[in-house]
Amino acid sequence: MGEIYGYQTDLVDPGFALFVYPLVTMFAWNFLVGIWVQIWGKRDNSWMDVNYGICFIIPNTYIFIARRDQITARMILVTAIVWFWGARLAHHIWARHTREDYRYKKMREDWEAQGTCTYFTKAFGFIYLMQGVFATIVNTSALFVNLYSMPGPDGSRLDLWYTDGIGFAVWLLGFGLEYIADRQLKEHLTKPKPGTGKFIRTGLWRYSRHPNYFGEAVMWWGIYIIACGIDLGWVTFISAAFITFLLRFVSGVPFPEAKYKENPEWKIVCEETNVFCLWFSGMGKDSS
Numbered sequence: 608m609g610e611i612y613g614y615q616t617d618l619v620d621p622g623f624a625l626f627v628y629p630l631v632t633m634f635a636w637n638f639l640v641g642i643w644v645q646i647w648g649k650r651d652n653s654w655m656d657v658n659y660g661i662c663f664i665i666p667n668t669y670i671f672i673a674r675r676d677q678i679t680a681r682m683i684l685v686t687a688i689v690w691f692w693g694a695r696l697a698h699h700i701w702a703r704h705t706r707e708d709y710r711y712k713k714m715r716e717d718w719e720a721q722g723t724c725t726y727f728t729k730a731f732g733f734i735y736l737m738q739g740v741f742a743t744i745v746n747t748s749a750l751f752v753n754l755y756s757m758p759g760p761d762g763s764r765l766d767l768w769y770t771d772g773i774g775f776a777v778w779l780l781g782f783g784l785e786y787i788a789d790r791q792l793k794e795h796l797t798k799p800k801p802g803t804g805k806f807i808r809t810g811l812w813r814y815s816r817h818p819n820y821f822g823e824a825v826m827w828w829g830i831y832i833i834a835c836g837i838d839l840g841w842v843t844f845i846s847a848a849f850i851t852f853l854l855r856f857v858s859g860v861p862f863p864e865a866k867y868k869e870n871p872e873w874k875i876v877c878e879e880t881n882v883f884c885l886w887f888s889g890m891g892k893d894s895s
Contacts, residue, residue, distance in 0.1 A: 621754045625673055629666035629750075634739045636665055641735040645727070650715055652734050653708035657701045660693030662742035663749065670753040679756040679764045681771060685749050685833055688778055692826060699789055710862055741853065745827060747846040748834040755837050770836040778829030784822030784885075787811055792819070806867075806876050814885040816876060820859040821883055824851040855883050 718726040788811045795807040811818035827847040834840035867873035
């Protein structure tokens with residue numbers, strides 16, 4: 608309640624439809640993708656990784672269009688960066704998708720061994736439904752901005768403040784880290800330099816074993832800072848905290864770490880390179 612930066616901070620109820628319909632649309636899209644994968648995609652559920660960024664674009668775009676008469680500069684900023692990130696990530700994963708990802712392959716084989724009914728139940732429950740749930744949690748800060756940004760009492764829609772500048776700068780940093788790390792890895796895999804070995808150890812990868820994941824986490828902290836420009840926006844910290852936890856301990860870092868743990872070359876990489884955050888070369892596997 609009250610005023611902040613010269614604007615009324617009372618959160619206006621956007622209405623039940625703007626809470627529910629965007630998410631229903633996103634979940635419906637996920638299940639349509641799932642049906643396509645089962646019928647025409649040879650049960651290659653790793654296509655859902657291509658769909659991941661789209662899960663963020665759909666609900667934010669829905670709200671943005673629905674509120675077209677109340678659009679503010681902050682809404683434009685957040686929607687634009689979510690679109691830019693989501694579209695680039697979808698294209699990046701689609702371009703490198705040549706076969707079923709080893710993680711999804713193991714899940715599929717385990718579930719198929721338990722019967723067709725179990726396979727479909729677990730595939731749609733743990734992949735297509737769960738990805739929607741996780742994406743919604745991570746998307747909290749961006750959705751909050753699009754739901755609650757309001758024009759000022761004088762009708763002004765230029766609601767940007769210093770938190771927006773800081774947040775956008777942090778987002779740019781994270782996006783730059785992810786983009787550069789992805790480019791460096793792609794070049795290493797397609798045109799490996801003689802004597803470099805199996806694992807990339809140059810560029811950003813000299814300072815982190817997973818700089819692309821670290822960059823993605825930084826991006827969502829940037830969007831969270833932007834959300835803090837709205838009254839009660841700080842409560843959406845779950846967005847950035849959740850994706851950071853997921854990437855570091857659940858769905859990002861742990862898989863390649865486990866896959867290569869017995870590789871002698873990888874053990875050397877672990878001894879010399881920080882696991883997640885960019886840090887000085889020489890930090891070992893026990894660092895953060």
